[in-house]
Amino acid sequence: MVKKAELAYANGEYLKAVELYEQLAEGEESKYIKTSYQYIIAECYRHLNDSKKAEIAYKKIAKQKSSKEKTATYWYGYYLLKSEKFDEAEKMFKAYKKSNPRDHRGANGILSCSLAVAYKEKPTRYLVENIKVLNSKFNDFCPMYSDNSYDAIYFTSSRIEEGVKPQINQVSGMNFTDIYEARYDRKGKWKEPEKILDSTVNCEFDDGNVSISSDGFTMYFTRCLQEPGKQLGCQIYTNTYRNGSWHSTQLVEIVPDSISIGQPAISPDGLTLYFSSRMKGGHGGADIWKVERASENGVWGRPINLGTSINTEGDEMFPYVRQDGTLYFASDGLPGMGGLDIFRAVKGDDGKWKVTNMMYPINSSQDDFGIVFQGNKEQGLLTSNRKGTRGMEDIYSFELPELKLAVEGSMIDISVNKPIVEGDVTLIGSDGSLQTAKTKQDGTYSFKLEQYTDYIIIGSYQGFLKQKVQISTANIGDDTTFKQNLDLITMSKPVEIPNIYYDPGKWTLNEASKSALEQLGKLLDDNPNITIELGAHTDMVGDANANLQLSKRRAQAVVDYLAQRGYDVDRLVAKGYGESVPVVVTEEIAKQDTAFVVGTSLSQEVIEKLPKETREKANQINRRTELRILSTDYIPKPEYFVRQKKKQFAKR
Numbered sequence: 001m002v003k004k005a006e007l008a009y010a011n012g013e014y015l016k017a018v019e020l021y022e023q024l025a026e027g028e029e030s031k032y033i034k035t036s037y038q039y040i041i042a043e044c045y046r047h048l049n050d051s052k053k054a055e056i057a058y059k060k061i062a063k064q065k066s067s068k069e070k071t072a073t074y075w076y077g078y079y080l081l082k083s084e085k086f087d088e089a090e091k092m093f094k095a096y097k098k099s100n101p102r103d104h105r106g107a108n109g110i111l112s113c114s115l116a117v118a119y120k121e122k123p124t125r126y127l128v129e130n131i132k133v134l135n136s137k138f139n140d141f142c143p144m145y146s147d148n149s150y151d152a153i154y155f156t157s158s159r160i161e162e163g164v165k166p167q168i169n170q171v172s173g174m175n176f177t178d179i180y181e182a183r184y185d186r187k188g189k190w191k192e193p194e195k196i197l198d199s200t201v202n203c204e205f206d207d208g209n210v211s212i213s214s215d216g217f218t219m220y221f222t223r224c225l226q227e228p229g230k231q232l233g234c235q236i237y238t239n240t241y242r243n244g245s246w247h248s249t250q251l252v253e254i255v256p257d258s259i260s261i262g263q264p265a266i267s268p269d270g271l272t273l274y275f276s277s278r279m280k281g282g283h284g285g286a287d288i289w290k291v292e293r294a295s296e297n298g299v300w301g302r303p304i305n306l307g308t309s310i311n312t313e314g315d316e317m318f319p320y321v322r323q324d325g326t327l328y329f330a331s332d333g334l335p336g337m338g339g340l341d342i343f344r345a346v347k348g349d350d351g352k353w354k355v356t357n358m359m360y361p362i363n364s365s366q367d368d369f370g371i372v373f374q375g376n377k378e379q380g381l382l383t384s385n386r387k388g389t390r391g392m393e394d395i396y397s398f399e400l401p402e403l404k405l406a407v408e409g410s411m412i413d414i415s416v417n418k419p420i421v422e423g424d425v426t427l428i429g430s431d432g433s434l435q436t437a438k439t440k441q442d443g444t445y446s447f448k449l450e451q452y453t454d455y456i457i458i459g460s461y462q463g464f465l466k467q468k469v470q471i472s473t474a475n476i477g478d479d480t481t482f483k484q485n486l487d488l489i490t491m492s493k494p495v496e497i498p499n500i501y502y503d504p505g506k507w508t509l510n511e512a513s514k515s516a517l518e519q520l521g522k523l524l525d526d527n528p529n530i531t532i533e534l535g536a537h538t539d540m541v542g543d544a545n546a547n548l549q550l551s552k553r554r555a556q557a558v559v560d561y562l563a564q565r566g567y568d569v570d571r572l573v574a575k576g577y578g579e580s581v582p583v584v585v586t587e588e589i590a591k592q593d594t595a596f597v598v599g600t601s602l603s604q605e606v607i608e609k610l611p612k613e614t615r616e617k618a619n620q621i622n623r624r625t626e627l628r629i630l631s632t633d634y635i636p637k638p639e640y641f642v643r644q645k646k647k648q649f650a651k652r
Helices: 002-010 014-027 031-047 051-062 069-082 086-099 104-121 511-526 544-564 604-609 612-622 638-651
Strands: 127-130 140-145 152-157 178-183 206-212 218-224 234-242 245-251 261-266 272-277 287-292 316-321 327-331 341-347 353-357 368-373 379-384 394-399 405-413 424-429 434-438 444-448 454-460 467-472 480-483 486-488 531-537 572-578 624-631
Touching (some): 002 014, 014 031, 031 069, 069 104, 086 104, 140 379, 272 316, 287 316, 327 368, 434 444, 544 624, 604 612
Parallel strands (some): 341 368
Antiparallel strands (some): 127 394, 152 178, 218 234, 234 245, 261 272, 272 287, 368 379, 424 434, 424 454, 454 467
């Protein structure tokens, strides 16, 4: 029985091997030998992809002091992570990392425990749904669109046909897989799948993992032949579609028959074939490899490993190449949510791959793999055995809903804080788009936006200065509505510049004031033909002449600051008013205190009659810096255009 068990395991007949080793372990008295059997049992369940039994089996070994304990600790943590037992999994990965510091899987496992929680708490916008009509109670996986109409797919299934005696694969423990086809009906719904009856495609052993050329006429697929007592492995085959059916299956000669390869993915141009293999020269488990040829009829070159940016000590499998050249694959060696996760890989200008986890809900704590897209659309199909799966592995649809992006706000006359009706709003996009609108009766406006676009919003109304604001959707990944008011400054009267502060009795600008003056500088940039007066006002406290001198210095401090920032002093006039022009109470000011009466000037005489607690409010209101438009026909100097170019260059 020991010899039979060893031979079955060596040949990859894991179903047969696990049955034999379980019998051996049950009757074994030697603790050392029994532990060895139990470890092989755990390994068999791992290869059979039976997560529940593998978790239980590895737990037994991880608790024992044996030569297999360290490796079992990692795999026990691996299956705990798949079961979403994150705290327990993290303990196992930490223990494994401590005993195997050079193996990156320990650190990746620890990170994965955190990522699994984080990804699920903040999911991407993808919608993932089980396509029940395509799935059975067996394995249904690796869908592939048959052509660019995207209304038909091929996929692999281990389902048992009605009236057909099942042929159990001793390697997988399931019925031998075949390639099935499914199509849309007239209503755009999936019809019941049908097995491809062509014997050149499906044989008596495992067939599947289909990849179709861009023109839809060439199929690449995996075929795993079996012979009792031998380990034949898998190879990649090709077939051609002619006259309504598939013909002439041929072996793709890439490696010797002694080397097992599979899961082909043909590139859009047909010149690169990606696949997965555990052949020598890899980095651990299964790796992604590729072969290239000079023309569609050319000979495939030698296999090239995609390197450590893609491949790890774990398994990298199920490659797929999108039309734009983006590579997708599944990995359990890179940090993820548990089991196999789907990753996106884009090659940068430096020739290096940038790999990104597709996160939840594309990925789950179970196995997720075999993704395909409908051309350039962010929708397609994938495979998963996550919770809610009908069978062991099911086909799911995914779709990224259109991002809802907009900007809305109000156009406000800031001198009275009231909406401007029928104001003009213009939206200019970096994609060349141009939209215009009038503000409504309540002063509001709104526009729809596109993703990955920079926008300028211009608000204008007769008798007011234009205002320009910038927004960008470049880094927006969720539905977003920007709130952007357009505060317009009237040219008919002075307007207070908010947030300009000085220390008592001083004229030095503090940091908060400088920030506010940045907005004033922007106003000058947006309206290059205006000249302005900057008027400083004080309260009624102290000597009137001293207040006048203080206000002049404060106004000049604002002009000096703007001049230091490169603004033309010919456009700026500093004027100090001291306490000579008290504020007239507006509706907005009256809201601050019931003692304020609309239309009343906050003169010294009025302030002295106010309640004590209101006097300081009145003094504070009188202390202000105002902007007044002097002219609108100023001709900018060349320095203005130089500064504008520098600002544009800095933004790039």
